[in-house]
Amino acid sequence: MKMGICDTTFARFDMAAAAVDQIKGQITNITFVRRTVPGVKDLPVASKKLIEEEGCELVMAFGMPGPEEMDKICAHEASTGIIQAQLMTNTHIIEVFVHEDEGENEKDLKVLAENRARQHADNVIKMVFKPEKFRREAGMGMREGREDKGPL
Template identity: 75%
Template sequence: MRRIGICDTTFARYDMASAAIDELKMHAPDLKIIRRTVPGVKDLPVACKKLIEEEGCEIVMAFGMPGPDEKDKVCAHEASTGLIQAQLMTNTHIIEVFVHEDEESNPKDLKILAENRAREHAQNVIKMLFKPEKLTREAGMGMREGKPDVGPL
């Protein structure tokens, strides 16, 4: 059974992990999904690495919702750098799914963005695992997770 790791934070204002899990189960009901929750985005890299090394996950999704302040942006950058390092250390994909609070000014729009981004990245994980040729066909198409696609040039 294929094992997928899901890691999210208590700092986030929306439960993106549950949306992604729902999407994953719709498209691949036989997946074994292992979820871990940590306090904030800077805690994601080690939690994701543990899901890979200790739980045998072959891909992990990392969910975070950095705040709008400058310190939040710095923390998000540090977390992203840590996630990249964890990928390189484990030779395993960690799909970073961050929604920055200042991407939308209206809380309802932010919630919609978070839901859509989580689900669309879960669909990407399904493609990576089961239909990699579909991702190749989508190369250069200007696709955006959570927002309207911009299309190719």
């Protein structure tokens, strides 16, 4: 399998490296193609290019929008673009965003970013290689980066 990894220089933590490490620790037959772009608004086209030009079967897109209102608008626009790229290519692009104001402090933000990246990587493994396990987790209120909420 060939997997695309797309991240940004704007991010304050290398979530992509954490995700790749998490996947490599569990699956050995994956080739990674990594592209880094300036910010989250660049992720949709970079992800689409990884699919169409590099032959990636799935892409993980990592971003860390800032805390300002404009950053939240840019993150929303990037998310919309990622959804459009998925629909145009019929390929999953797993969006992994951590907003800077999600952390209580810088240490908490770093822990959150690493946990979210690793847990999304685990989701990718289950989605692609262990779909029956993923189905059993439906409706369980699972969260990436923070504690699970649990089922109702």
